[in-house]
Structures are given as C-alpha cells and as structure tokens.
Amino acid sequence: MANLDISSKLGHEKQEITIAEGKTYEVDCSAETMLKAQDIFKKDDSLESLFIVIKLLIGEKAEKDIRAMKVTVNELKIVITAIMAQASEISYEEMEKRFPSK
Numbered sequence: 880m881a882n883l884d885i886s887s888k889l890g891h892e893k894q895e896i897t898i899a900e901g902k903t904y905e906v907d908c909s910a911e912t913m914l915k916a917q918d919i920f921k922k923d924d925s926l927e928s929l930f931i932v933i934k935l936l937i938g939e940k941a942e943k944d945i946r947a948m949k950v951t952v953n954e955l956k957i958v959i960t961a962i963m964a965q966a967s968e969i970s971y972e973e974m975e976k977r978f979p980s981k
Contacts (some may be wrong), residue, residue, distance in 0.1 A: 881889060887936070893905060894906040894968065895937070895965070895967040896937060896958075896962055898945065899944075904937040904943075905934070905937070905938075905940060907936050907938075907966070908966045908967075908968065912936060913967070915927055915935060919931055919954070921973050929955060930942055930945075931945065931961065932959065932962075933959070936962050936963075936966055945958060959978070960974050961974075963978065
C-alpha cells in the first residue's frame with residue numbers, strides 16, 4: 880500500500896484568547912487536555928470546576944488573572960465559551976450554540 884501523508888492536515892496553529900488589554904494566553908488544544916476538560920464539565924459544574932478548566936486550558940497565570948478581575952457569571956461564561964471554541968478550533972458563535980445554558 881502507498882504512503883498516505885496526512886502531515887499537512889495535522890499542523891497546529893497556535894490558538895490564543897485575549898481577555899483584556901495585555902492579557903493574551905495560549906490555549907492548550909491537545910486532545911488529552913480537551914478530554915480532561917470535558918470530563919470535568921460532565922462531573923461538576925461548580926464555579927471552582929470552571930476555574931480548574933481555565934487553569935487546565937490556558938494556565939495558572941490566566942486563572943489567577945481572571946479571578947483577580949472579579950468577573951460576573953455572564954462574563955465567566957463568555958471566557959469559558961471562548962476558551963472552548965479556541966480549543967475545539969471552531970468559531971465562538973458555533974461554541975455558543977453547543978455550550979449548555981444553565
């Protein structure tokens with residue numbers, strides 16, 4: 880059988896999210912990290928679990944920065960939706976449709 884070269888389909892483009900001026904973070908889009916985040920959402924939808932997912936996907940500094948901003952519940956939902964959109968490599972609007980509203 881001939882070689883099927885899929886290397887061009889697996890190229891990773893750096894995904895980032897900007898939450899405020901000077902606060903841009905790279906999103907970890909790895910399958911392992913995404914599956915961990917989804918598992919956390921399935922098991923727990925508490926405020927603390929949202930911050931755990933933020934730390935998992937964009938890092939500890941970002942999580943601390945967002946906590947320090949004292950965001951509203953709606954703003955936190957926007958942040959999570961944007962992070963998940965970047966991690967899933969889909970538009971914010973598409974993720975907004977998929978994200979469960981509670």
